[in-house]
Amino acid sequence: MVLQPLVVQAFQVGATLFLSPLLTGLIARAEALIAGKRGPSVFQPYRDIVKLLRKQRLRPDVASPFFLVAPYIACGCYATVSTLIPVLTTYPLPGATYGDILGGAFVLAIAAFVTALAAMDAGSQYTSIGASRATMVGILVEPTLIFVFFSVAFITGTDLPYAMNATLRHSWTDVVRPAHLFSTPEESPSRVPQRPSSLG
Amino acid sequence: MIDDARLFEHSGPEMGLFKWGASMKQFVLYTIFCNVLLLPPGLASTGSVAAVALATVLLFAKMMLVALVVIAIDTSFAKLRLYKITEYIATGLLVAVLAVFAWTAGLG
Numbered sequence: 001m002v003l004q005p006l007v008v009q010a011f012q013v014g015a016t017l018f019l020s021p022l023l024t025g026l027i028a029r030a031e032a033l034i035a036g037k038r039g040p041s042v043f044q045p046y047r048d049i050v051k052l053l054r055k056q057r058l059r060p061d062v063a064s065p066f067f068l069v070a071p072y073i074a075c076g077c078y079a080t081v082s083t084l085i086p087v088l089t090t091y092p093l094p095g096a097t098y099g100d101i102l103g104g105a106f107v108l109a110i111a112a113f114v115t116a117l118a119a120m121d122a123g124s125q126y127t128s129i130g131a132s133r134a135t136m137v138g139i140l141v142e143p144t145l146i147f148v149f150f151s152v153a154f155i156t157g158t159d160l161p162y163a164m165n166a167t168l169r170h171s172w173t174d175v176v177r178p179a180h181l182f183s184t185p186e187e188s189p190s191r192v193p194q195r196p197s198s199l200g
Numbered sequence: 201m202i203d204d205a206r207l208f209e210h211s212g213p214e215m216g217l218f219k220w221g222a223s224m225k226q227f228v229l230y231t232i233f234c235n236v237l238l239l240p241p242g243l244a245s246t247g248s249v250a251a252v253a254l255a256t257v258l259l260f261a262k263m264m265l266v267a268l269v270v271i272a273i274d275t276s277f278a279k280l281r282l283y284k285i286t287e288y289i290a291t292g293l294l295v296a297v298l299a300v301f302a303w304t305a306g307l308g
Contacts, residue, residue, distance in 0.1 A: 130205025
């Protein structure tokens with residue numbers, strides 16, 4: 001059975017939504033195993049999220065309604081980015097060419113912005129410090145990321161993620177160019193919190 | 201640690217969404233790293249159910265490969281002090297600039 005591109009695109013967004021906690025769980029488990037511990041189940045992030053979704057909602061008196069809206073915007077941004085990048089297929093799916101890799105980066109920046117804004121909105125010192133530190137790291141990391149994307153775009157002659165993938169897939173020599181080898185390690189997923197559930 | 205500090209005042213469903221969002225961001229960045237930058241093979245070239253399912257499994261395999269390297273780096277630091285982060289990132293920026301120079305100088 002061959003799926004329509006629109007169905008595959010929907011599956012791609014669904015995979016980002018519903019398989020991402022599994023990735024977090026797998027990484028947490030692998031980290032525990034490497035540290036010589038047993039670690040939680042790989043499905044623990046799902047349990048955490050479901051438990052939190054059932055709990056009571058509280059808003060500080062000083063916070064505006066935006067405080068409660070921000071996480072929905074942020075999650076929407078992350079799901080949107082997954083339509084722009086090749087998650088599962090080599091061929092562009094509907095909507096994949098609406099933005100290039102910088103477009104995706106801007107959508108991620110919106111998510112970071114609303115998260116920081118909600119943290120400031122809460123009126124607590126601790127969340128404000130968190131927001132300013134996270135923004136500081138973002139300010140430092142983003143020029144690096146832009147350089148990485150530009151240098152890969154120089155090699156592949158485009159900055160559409162699907163086209164970058166196609167170029168690199170068709171010539172492995174492009175992957176081992178000095179320019180590409182210098183640039184890729186900097187797009188470090190280690191920037192993402194390895195333990196998103198380390199609270200509490 | 202830094203990212204979690206922003207969420208201290210959130211509770212219940214919104215907290216859950218932020219955690220979910222953190223996972224999604226991780227997934228998206230790992231996907232970009234694997235599929236766009238470093239490990240392009242392993243994607244489905246047709247829309248058949250089997251090909252898409254296989255691509256999903258292979259994507260996770262590639263991600264775990266990258267994750268092992270990330271974990272190795274992550275666990276080899278006991279803790280990176282906040283003021284050292286700038287040095288760490290500056291090294292990255294320098295290498296990225298070197299990559300662009302290598303290209304423009306015709307070395308790459």
